[in-house]
Amino acid sequence: VKDRGRNDFCFYSPLMNPNSQEEIELRADLQDAIREDSLELHYQPKVNAKTGEIVGVEALIRWDHPQKGMLRPHQFIKMAEEQGLIVSLGEWVLKRATRDAKILCERWSRVSVSVNVSVRQLVEPDFYEYVRRALLISGLDPSLLVLEVTESIFAKEIAEIEMNVQKVKEMGVKLSLDDFGTGFSSLGNLTRFSPDEIKVDKSFVDQMMSGGKELELIRTMLSIGLTMRINVVIEGVETLEQRDYLFKRGANVFQGYFYSPPVPYKELLGLMSAGF
Ligand code: C2E
Ligand code: CA
Ligand code: CA
Ligand code: CA
Numbered sequence: 001v002k003d004r005g006r007n008d009f010c011f012y013s014p015l016m017n018p019n020s021q022e023e024i025e026l027r028a029d030l031q032d033a034i035r036e037d038s039l040e041l042h043y044q045p046k047v048n049a050k051t052g053e054i055v056g057v058e059a060l061i062r063w064d065h066p067q068k069g070m071l072r073p074h075q076f077i078k079m080a081e082e083q084g085l086i087v088s089l090g091e092w093v094l095k096r097a098t099r100d101a102k103i104l105c106e107r108w109s110r111v112s113v114s115v116n117v118s119v120r121q122l123v124e125p126d127f128y129e130y131v132r133r134a135l136l137i138s139g140l141d142p143s144l145l146v147l148e149v150t151e152s153i154f155a156k157e158i159a160e161i162e163m164n165v166q167k168v169k170e171m172g173v174k175l176s177l178d179d180f181g182t183g184f185s186s187l188g189n190l191t192r193f194s195p196d197e198i199k200v201d202k203s204f205v206d207q208m209m210s211g212g213k214e215l216e217l218i219r220t221m222l223s224i225g226l227t228m229r230i231n232v233v234i235e236g237v238e239t240l241e242q243r244d245y246l247f248k249r250g251a252n253v254f255q256g257y258f259y260s261p262p263v264p265y266k267e268l269l270g271l272m273s274a275g276f
Contacts, residue, residue, distance in 0.1 A: 027083045042262035046255045049247050052276040056112035059097040060262045090121040098138035114146040123157045128167035142172035150178045202236025222250045
């Protein structure tokens with residue numbers, strides 16, 4: 001690996017095992033994109049159904065690749081994790097998201113920003129340090145930053161993860177368990193990590209009207225939220241019918257195409273002003 005000077009990519013060389021020419025090139029391209037700041041964050045609102053207010057936004061990464069066009073995360077996140085780039089990528093995302101959120105909250109003071117965090121980041125001993133740095137540089141109130149962690153991946157290296165989670169929580173940062181209900185230890189993670197939020201996975205919403213157990217599981221997750229004082233966000237709501245159905249059963253915060261797809265920051269400002 002060429003020494004690119006500014007970043008610390010070569011520390012991760014033991015992880016690198018590129019298995020195709022395409023992957024080697026994509027990796028180099030991503031490295032350039034991080035360095036040249038040519039990645040983008042799109043934002044998807046989380047909406048309070050009762051008031052129509054946007055209570056928070058989730059940052060979702062996009063990469064406008066010079067040849068391949070706009071890439072979605074599934075086309076490069078896994079590669080970034082395997083090829084040792086997810087830590088640099090994650091740092092970029094945190095910096096950009098906190099900077100954008102700081103500007104948002106000058107006008108909408110309580111809107112939070114959610115950032116997806118890979119388990120590869122959470123096992124880094126200095127993860128909490130770069131969270132602290134991003135908060136410091138941006139000046140964002142730590143309680144307006146939510147870290148979303150996919151709950152199915154709390155497996156090995158649990159000590160490092162717990163340490164990082166505890167340190168970021170001490171800063172006032174919020175924790176969200178993403179894709180809740182799809183992992184092996186959902187209930188155990190509630191006591192172990194005391195999340196501030198759980199996100200009910202889209203797969204439950206997709207299936208809830210087809211007569212299986214999904215609706216009962218969503219209701220159970222809603223009541224866990226109530227009794228444990230954890231915010232519950234319903235993900236992937238696409239239709240008015242789904243929204244109303246869950247609203248009647250006590251759900252109040254929704255994220256999904258029904259309200260809005262993820263949009264570029266500039267469009268988000270328009271959405272924020274208009275509300276729902
Ligand atoms: P996620 O965190 O579960 O994010 C939700 C995904 O569902 C997003 O896909 C979003 O665009 C999509 N979505 C939201 N509402 C709807 C809906 O109503 N219908 C449908 N069909 N889809 C909906 P996206 O942006 O492609 O992201 C995919 C995954 O990539 C994310 O899943 C997250 O795990 C990962 N990801 C995205 N950005 C980052 C990042 O900055 N860092 C890391 N580590 N992972 C990221
Ligand atoms: Ca997420
Ligand atoms: Ca999710
Ligand atoms: Ca998901």
